[in-house]
Amino acid sequence: MQFDPMRPIWLQVMGEIETSIVTGVRAPGEKLPGGRDLAMLYGINPNTAARVYQELEKAGLCETRRGMGTFVTGDAQRITELRIELARQAVQEFMVKIDSLGVSKEEAVKMISEME
Amino acid sequence: MLESRELTKSFGSVVAVDHVSLKLEAGHVYAMLGPNGSGKTTWMKMAAGLIKPTSGQILYEERPVGVESRRHIAYMSTEPYFYNWMTIRDVGRYYEDFFEDFSMERYKELIGRMELREDMKTRTLSSGMMAKLKIAVTLARDAKVYMLDEPFNGIDLLARDEIRTCILQFASEDKILLLSSHLVEEMEAVADRAIFIKQGHLEEIVDLETMRTEYGISMADRYRQIYGHEEVTSNV
Secondary structure (H helix, E strand, C coil), rough: CCCCCCCHHHHHHHHHHHHHHHHHHHHCCCCCCCCHHHHHHHHCEEEEEEHHHHHHHHHHCEECCCCCCEECCHHHCHHHHHHHHHHHHHHHHHHHHHCCCCCCCHHHHHHHHHCC | EEEEEEEEEECCCCEEEEEEEEEEEECCCEEEECCCCHHHHHHHHHHHCCCCCCCCEEECCCEECCCCHCCCCEEEEECCCCCCCCCCHHHHHHHHHHCCCCCHHHHHHHHHCCCCCCCHHHHHHEEEEHHHHHHHHCCCCCCCCCECCCCCCCCCCHHCCCHHHHHHHHCCCCCCEEECCCHHHCCCCCCCCEEEEEEEEEEEEEHHHHHHHHCCCCCCHHHHHHHHHHHHHHHH
16 A cells, blocks of 8 residues: 555555445454554554554444454444545545636536536 | 663764764654764664763663663664675574574574575675565564664665565564664654654654644655755755
């Protein structure tokens, strides 16, 4: 994975795992790699890897079971919410871009509806 | 903890390390940065107990570094240090005799991962292979502090990924890792703290994720801010 070194790396890895949960690459209830393995997998500092799991846990997207490891949440409702959150983020980024081009929201909506 | 207090080293009239005070804590990977001649290697050699400070102190777990600390501090210098008649197997045995904490099993595993073979003679190794061997032999020790001076130098892009993975494998809560490199980008994700040394002085020590969050800049950006002017003038 290629990182943007100007943005926090934990945030980027977290985003990648969130996407993998929404797309089903990582199934609900699936076991995630241990902290050290995650660090080695992405080539990141172990403290950064630990932060990724702390934040995923805080967001209710994974849970750590003592002595067993970290698992993707089994809560389907939460995964549906995440899908909406990620879609909102994507729309927000799109709006910033469209706005910078001087295109209005209405024009943009029209363009989207005309797209195949 | 590895700590330097007002550490200074002069070679004649040249002050290589100038009153540097810093603390390295277990559980972190530090990137030590600065242009050539800024004093990184001299600092590391004093921490390894290989050269004596002119003034100031360097302490490991509250005690001055010396024979005792050398058992816990693994240091990889930039100079080559194997006899050229040695095979890679001989290098392992030599280290095994020298360091109590050297693990032959771990050495063999590292050699394999770096695509070296035990029967290779050190004199036939390319510079990249030699660089990998130096890393393998250093990481095969079960030390508390690993100091690697320019671990990515002379190593091609693909092998750098492997080395990064090996380094991360040995990073843990009770260990200190200190890496120096000119290849700043290689260390962005690996290190969590950066030490900037400028003309023998400690410029600053930063937490990288905090810096990214608060200022939206990378370690390489900060490097350019600190040394940009210096680099330009030294090239003239």
